[in-house]
Amino acid sequence: RKEVEQDPGPFNVPEGATVAFNCTYSNSASQSFFWYRQDCRKEPKLLMSVYSSGNEDGRFTAQLNRASQYISLLIRDSKLSDSATYLCVVRTHTGGFKTIFGAGTRLFVKA
Amino acid sequence: DTEVTQTPKHLVMGMTNKKSLKCEQHMGHRAMYWYKQKAKKPPELMFVYSYEKLSINESVPSRFSPECPNSSLLNLHLHALQPEDSALYLCASSQIAGNPKFRVWGNEQFFGPGTRLTVL
Numbered sequence: 001r002k003e004v005e006q007d008p009g010p011f012n013v014p015e016g017a018t019v020a021f022n023c024t025y026s027n028s029a030s031q032s033f034f035w036y037r038q039d040c041r042k043e044p045k046l047l048m049s050v051y052s053s054g055n056e057d058g059r060f061t062a063q064l065n066r067a068s069q070y071i072s073l074l075i076r077d078s079k080l081s082d083s084a085t086y087l088c089v090v091r092t093h094t095g096g097f098k099t100i101f102g103a104g105t106r107l108f109v110k111a
Numbered sequence: 112d113t114e115v116t117q118t119p120k121h122l123v124m125g126m127t128n129k130k131s132l133k134c135e136q137h138m139g140h141r142a143m144y145w146y147k148q149k150a151k152k153p154p155e156l157m158f159v160y161s162y163e164k165l166s167i168n169e170s171v172p173s174r175f176s177p178e179c180p181n182s183s184l185l186n187l188h189l190h191a192l193q194p195e196d197s198a199l200y201l202c203a204s205s206q207i208a209g210n211p212k213f214r215v216w217g218n219e220q221f222f223g224p225g226t227r228l229t230v231l
Contacts, residue, residue, distance in 0.1 A: 034219060043201055043222040044154065087153055099144075099220070101153035 001026055004090050006102035013109055017078045021105045023088030024070045032091035035073050037084040044087055078109045115223035117202050123229045132187040132226045134202030142208035143185040146201040154201055161208035192230045199225045
């Protein structure tokens, strides 16, 4: 089982749709969680950190469920510019330091 | 200003060449990272520097040699690479790397634009 798993997609949605991504992690000692977006042939850019209480930034909402070991990202009112790959990142701090990226979920938003 | 710069943007080298990748940040971050990313794959961590000291080497072959001359700069020296080393090399920085011994959790990493390396 991979340490961080994401549905690779692609997700094809119309503009204005709401889309949700999930990411599961296997190490219960994981402490820090992030969502990044990566455009084709560009570097990953931090979208948001994920806090235990959940957090929202405009159209984006991130949630953490420690009991079930997953994090989620909800995008409301999708824009064409949201088309990208969304990477789930988990940092584990027990027995060493590890930063693990999920394989990413491709999103295509169409007019 | 969350900016990490990397040079060169593109690099083509032969298997006998020696070259270096450079990364710079002026955000006062004390942790810097090298990642390797192949097409359609997520970034894979190679090295972590914390307070200018190498803290993590993810079993990277010795043909990759990192160097951190000061808190703002990170280099990756390349020698005798193989064609399968062709990839996007990403540098990142964060305020701190984190220390599990002291329960200090690292924080967000900011990435540079990367160097696209082709080994012939």
